[in-house]
Amino acid sequence: MDAKVVIENLWVKFEGEQGNVQALEDISFSVNEGEFLTILGPSGCGKSTLIRVIAGFQSLEKGKIFLGKKQVAEPGPDRIMVFQEFDQLFPWRTVIGNITYALKVNGLDKTKREAKANKYLEMVNLQEFARAFPHQLSGGMKQRAAIARSLALNPEILLMDEPFGSLDAQTRSILQAELVRIWQKVGSTIIFITHNIQEAILLGDRVMVMSSHPGTIKEIVDVEIKRPRLPETPEFMKLWHKLYTLLETKRFGENGRNNVLPGKD
Amino acid sequence: MQLIKKVFENKFLRQLVFIVGLLSVWQIVVSTGKYHELILPSLGSIWTALIESITSGEMWDHTAYSFYLIGQALGIGIVLAFSLTALSMVSPLFADFVKTITTIFHPLPGVALLPIALMWFGIGEKSIIFILVHSIIWPLILNTYTGFRSVSRTQLEVGRNIGLKGLRLVSSVMVPSAFPYILTGLKISWSNSWRSLVAAEMIFGASGGKGGLGWWIYQKRFFLKTPSVFAALFVIILIGILVENVVFAQLEKQTVQRWGMVIRREK
Numbered sequence A: 001m002d003a004k005v006v007i008e009n010l011w012v013k014f015e016g017e018q019g020n021v022q023a024l025e026d027i028s029f030s031v032n033e034g035e036f037l038t039i040l041g042p043s044g045c046g047k048s049t050l051i052r053v054i055a056g057f058q059s060l061e062k063g064k065i066f067l068g069k070k071q072v073a074e075p076g077p078d079r080i081m082v083f084q085e086f087d088q089l090f091p092w093r094t095v096i097g098n099i100t101y102a103l104k105v106n107g108l109d110k111t112k113r114e115a116k117a118n119k120y121l122e123m124v125n126l127q128e129f130a131r132a133f134p135h136q137l138s139g140g141m142k143q144r145a146a147i148a149r150s151l152a153l154n155p156e157i158l159l160m161d162e163p164f165g166s167l168d169a170q171t172r173s174i175l176q177a178e179l180v181r182i183w184q185k186v187g188s189t190i191i192f193i194t195h196n197i198q199e200a201i202l203l204g205d206r207v208m209v210m211s212s213h214p215g216t217i218k219e220i221v222d223v224e225i226k227r228p229r230l231p232e233t234p235e236f237m238k239l240w241h242k243l244y245t246l247l248e249t250k251r252f253g254e255n256g257r258n259n260v261l262p263g264k265d
Numbered sequence B: 001m002q003l004i005k006k007v008f009e010n011k012f013l014r015q016l017v018f019i020v021g022l023l024s025v026w027q028i029v030v031s032t033g034k035y036h037e038l039i040l041p042s043l044g045s046i047w048t049a050l051i052e053s054i055t056s057g058e059m060w061d062h063t064a065y066s067f068y069l070i071g072q073a074l075g076i077g078i079v080l081a082f083s084l085t086a087l088s089m090v091s092p093l094f095a096d097f098v099k100t101i102t103t104i105f106h107p108l109p110g111v112a113l114l115p116i117a118l119m120w121f122g123i124g125e126k127s128i129i130f131i132l133v134h135s136i137i138w139p140l141i142l143n144t145y146t147g148f149r150s151v152s153r154t155q156l157e158v159g160r161n162i163g164l165k166g167l168r169l170v171s172s173v174m175v176p177s178a179f180p181y182i183l184t185g186l187k188i189s190w191s192n193s194w195r196s197l198v199a200a201e202m203i204f205g206a207s208g209g210k211g212g213l214g215w216w217i218y219q220k221r222f223f224l225k226t227p228s229v230f231a232a233l234f235v236i237i238l239i240g241i242l243v244e245n246v247v248f249a250q251l252e253k254q255t256v257q258r259w260g261m262v263i264r265r266e267k
């Protein structure tokens, strides 16, 4: 398989008044075309920083990011980000307007914009709310609309930073299933961040576990469980415990920091 | 009792009761006969003066001229304020410059610039517009700038992500996102300029035989037509109320309220 995204020796440092934070230290990995990579790690380990660097929102200290053969630095519609925040839709545009506007900026003509927007709204089951304004939607619906907008732009990679992190457990599991269905249908390449172990296993072809201070890759684990995956199966539970242990050792971290236990929500 | 309670529950009726109350007090004071008609005219004569000035077309002409002046000033002011603020968002150095001049000029009342305006532009339209523009741009710049600074980081990043840059990012994301602030700025600018307009007209008078409401008031006072002075004041108040409660309220309803960006106003 071809690598879609290659990260080479990435370092990111934040310089602040309370001293410097080495948010990422020598991160290298790649994501294959059509692959679903989940990134799992405790709070503050640099997950958001990593995805923001890939998206081009965060400057890096050293290292290289390749999208296919080309090196990238600035933000662009070839790497579309889905945020955790519910305010990522433009409140002054309707749901469909949010999508068609993004397509307009990218030079699509009017009839194509409408057709494409409708197609993706249907995919996320939001056709009925096409003319609604974002403030009239629930949190889960907003995230769906944001996913529809991202998919419509047909990016080379979808970067998702805990998009379901602020949702209740039930909505979250519905959206997880939908995301897998859409991904299988569209064949997009996805990097998905979470601090929830179950979510990481449910979604990912591989799970990249990170540890913090400084943010490094601890291990990349293949998920060899057939889809659809069920959390009750022994193989699922076995992997869950493996990831849990990988994360837990961090609790008695080298620098004695007492990190919050991940994955318990 | 029940009726009174009902009347006071409705905001509009409540205000109507207050206004009728005030007018009655006025009429009572007039009817004591202690004050000369030239000082405190009766409601009846003010009303007659108002109707007369409306039917003769006089009131329309002066109001139209005032609007013509303020319209020009608003046009120039809005374009200036937006250009300065938008460029500030693109260049930090320019932002510092705009911040500095705003700090200097914002506290300066428009009327204080009258002598300068006289020297630079002479008596006439230009001087008035100069003063109005001054009273429009600074509050608009301040509010728009605050609005731009409070734009959500996520929305800005979404804008950049879908391919917006520079001034296009400003106009497509920052302006609508900051619209609640911009609207506040526009309201302040309007009321500032409307007040300055009346004051400036009184001093600069008419040019080429034309004059606005302020000038009309001044003229009527000169000829001791007190009821007409009050009639003009009434029109000025009415316009102020209409613009604030109809024009701006509608604008707010069609934009920031529709978009769910502000909490809906209580009854």
Ligand SMILES: Nc1ncnc2c1ncn2[C@@H]1O[C@H](COP(=O)(O)OP(=O)(O)OP(=O)(O)O)[C@@H](O)[C@H]1O
Residues within 6 Å of the ligand: A014, A015, A016, A021, A023, A041, A042, A043, A044, A045, A046, A047, A048, A049, A050, A195
């Ligand atoms: N803008 C910034 N300035 C300074 N330090 C920052 C900044 N952004 C992040 N950091 C620091 O970098 C580290 C990694 O932060 P990051 O947001 O990437 O963590 P995360 O893994 O996404 O955490 P969470 O799961 O809580 O979202 C943290 O120690 C954080 O304090």
Ligand SMILES: [Mg+2]
Residues within 6 Å of the ligand: A047, A048, A049, A161
């Ligand atoms: Mg994060």
